[in-house]
Amino acid sequence: MKKILVPVDFSDCSVAALKAAINIARSFDAKILALHVIHDPADAPGFYASQKAGKKVFRNMEDSATQMMEEFAGKRLRKYEKHECYVRPGIPATQILQFAQKQKVDMIAMGTHGRGGLDRLMLGSVADRVIRSSDCPVLIVRDGQKAAKDQDGGDAAQDD
Template sequence: MQEEGFKKILFPTDFSVASDYALSYAVSMVKRFRAKLFLLHVIDSTYDVSGFYIPHISTEKLQQEMEDSAEDMLKKMSGKIPRSITARESAVKTGIPHKAIIKFAKDKGIDMIIMGTHGKAGVDHFFFGSTTERVLKQADCPVLTIRPPKDMLVKRRA
């Protein structure tokens, strides 16, 4: 980190309630440090789209549609950011989420990562782990995690 503060802040999003809630914190930090904001969505490559059969749609077309949809959602998210924040960049990558986030941060020289967390525990966490937790452990820069209030998180029914 430079003496004058954070200059490049990464906000990875999965478009969840937790990410949406954390966006305001990222915006506050970007304003505070007059930093450049990087929005990133990672399409999880561990989900193999070739296993899905949809007549008349190739796996390449399905992948492209996923990327296009993610880019549209990033544009909508960008619309929630004040126009006064002009230094911003958005990207969609495909890969293993925590690895893609860390690689993006290294490639762009990110000073800080701000991300939402779902706070999952139990079986979900044991089998799948937490992208946020893995980023926390492996990132070369500070990571600020934001968890929304419990009443904002919808519990899944068994």
Template sequence: MVPIRKILYATDFSESSAPACAYAQTIAQLADAQIHVLHVIGELADSRRSRIPPEAFEIFEKEIELYVVKEMEEFCRRHLGDTVTYTSETIIGNPCQTILAAAQQQKADLIVMGTHGRTGLEHVLVGSTAERVVRRSSIPVLTVRATP
């Protein structure tokens, strides 16, 4: 069996991501592994970004980052506490690409993330970051469906 030393847990901070966090936590405890908690702030599409003056966009971006850092601290405290060793990071970027890049940078052995379980037209329109990560990842990915 391949040892698991580092788990990348990707979260959007929603309550539907909590079950995936519980799996990451349990696996980390069983394997004596570390968790790297990652939240990706999606980039604005160029068409929307061009409508915002650059100086206003920089202020907006910094405010979002400050807010997300606080949210990350609260999420980790509430869901992980001191039960496992973890680090955390927030990055602005394309969620799928950023998760895969972070997994490689962190030398993760496993990616754990939640999935909203969208189907039908909603799945076609919104897509699934988890699905894209599963298809492109070179390491195992555990997806945990949110409880309805």
């Protein structure tokens, strides 16, 4: 295993997935590729803006996401040097899958909010789409609290 992709949305789920990926990466001396996908607001239903205004909104989103990624990664990946961070525009599941294929990653480790039922049907699930379409194994980590507990309730993960 040489490359592990960790899609990041800055949530506790992303933190848990990143921690799991770091543990695996250390075992294999693998590189972590952290990816944040900015969903272009122009693709959102009901978003109407002039082309100029839309580009300005997107540029601001991109600048903000890049800064957030630097802070997120700087805080959590400072002790693991073999990493790279990326910010890409697009539809999250599509970009994650394309990025994984282009970078030839060996595994995707991603968090999920664990939505179910009607929420999942209405909103869809990025994790679900990635699992169903990925060419490589996908490790799913539910959320920070659940990921840090063993079946017996003992601590399984440590905060660095």
